[in-house]
Amino acid sequence: MKLKKEILQNILILIVIYALREVGEILMGKNGTSLNSELHKHVLTCTFYLSFTTVYFINYLVLVPRFIVQKKYVQYGFSFLGLMLVFACVRFMLEEVILFKIFGEHNYFFEGSNIIGVYLVDSFYYTLVAVLLSVVISLLYRYNEKSQEMHQLELAHQKAQMSALKSQISPHFLFNTLNSFYVELFDTHPETANDILKLCNLLRYVTYETSTDYVTVEKEISFIKDYMYFFERRYEDNFFVELNIHGDVRDEQVPSLILIHFIENVCKHGIISQEDKPAFIDIYINTEENKLEVITKNHINISEKYHESGIGTENIRKRLEVLYGDAFELYYQQDDHQFEAYLSMPLQIISNKTELSHDFIT
Structure with a gap:
């Protein structure tokens, strides 16, 4: 339930980011010139967001817990490169193979350019954005969770002390009284005096040592x-x-x-x-x-x-x-x-x- 709630909150964050990006696109006037290219643009947008979201959650749910949290930064670096290549390959297959056959248009086309190289550079940029965003949000979640856990630990420890010290009203008075009994009984009833000493040890432990x-x-x-x-x-x-x-x-x-x-x-x-x-x-x-x-x-x-x-x-x-x-x-x-x-x-x-x-x- 906790993980499900966290995932839903992350999805909401991504939706807000995507909405702001689309508003920016509209304000900048980046629109298609024909029905075909307009439809193509919307489909490309959907494939991009799908790929970006996939990278985001792979990093958030798998790579961060397995490598960042465990401080395995070298392994994480290789995982990042692998994630970038997967992102580039998936986008290339969707946008330059499947959608090209449907719409007959490239997503990226520059005269004399290497389209695969363009996709690698572009995918590196967007993978980096997705990774940084998911790392920051994941660490914020973990920091908040750790703060709550420490608060719970403090409450639990206080409860433990209270449970162990229900009768603690004036420990100094109690210790002084028991010490008087110990001194008085030491010569005449050494066994009882020893019992009092051990009782004092118990009380002193739960009173002071467990603070x-x-x-x-x-x-x-x-x-x-x-x-x-x-x-x-x-x-x-x-x-x-x-x-x-x-x-x-x-x-x-x-x-x-x-x-x-x-x-x-x-x-x-x-x-x-x-x-x-x-x-x-x-x-x-x-x-x-x-x-x-x-x-x-x-x-x-x-x-x-x-x-x-x-x-x-x-x-x-x-x-x-x-x-x-x-x-x-x-x-x-x-x-x-x-x-x-x-x-x-x-x-x-x-x-x-x-x-x-x-x-x-x-």
């Missing part, structure tokens, strides 16, 4: 571990979720609050308290291919259906589309007993390597 679009993988994984820790405490010896981290971290970054969506879905909606039905969370950090993969597998109750959790499945997909276009992969699979989620997305490279060892939580 930007990206966070380091190391911080995101640390957040995941603290999150899972509380489920482990809740279920004690009946928590059967295995978290496997594969690979090294070199300060790569990922969108904030993306990974927790998958972990939350496993811990809140999957079967995690049965030893014979363990859940698995695998995070692969592939620095060679510059991508991060998340795979989760967990059993579910027969009546359990996957639904939005955390900041929402649809919100996740929209954020990834805005950030990475089609350079990510996200899918969910579910049968009567098991649910599986998969995400693959690019890593944002910063610098400096820090090691992240394998960690297993069972």
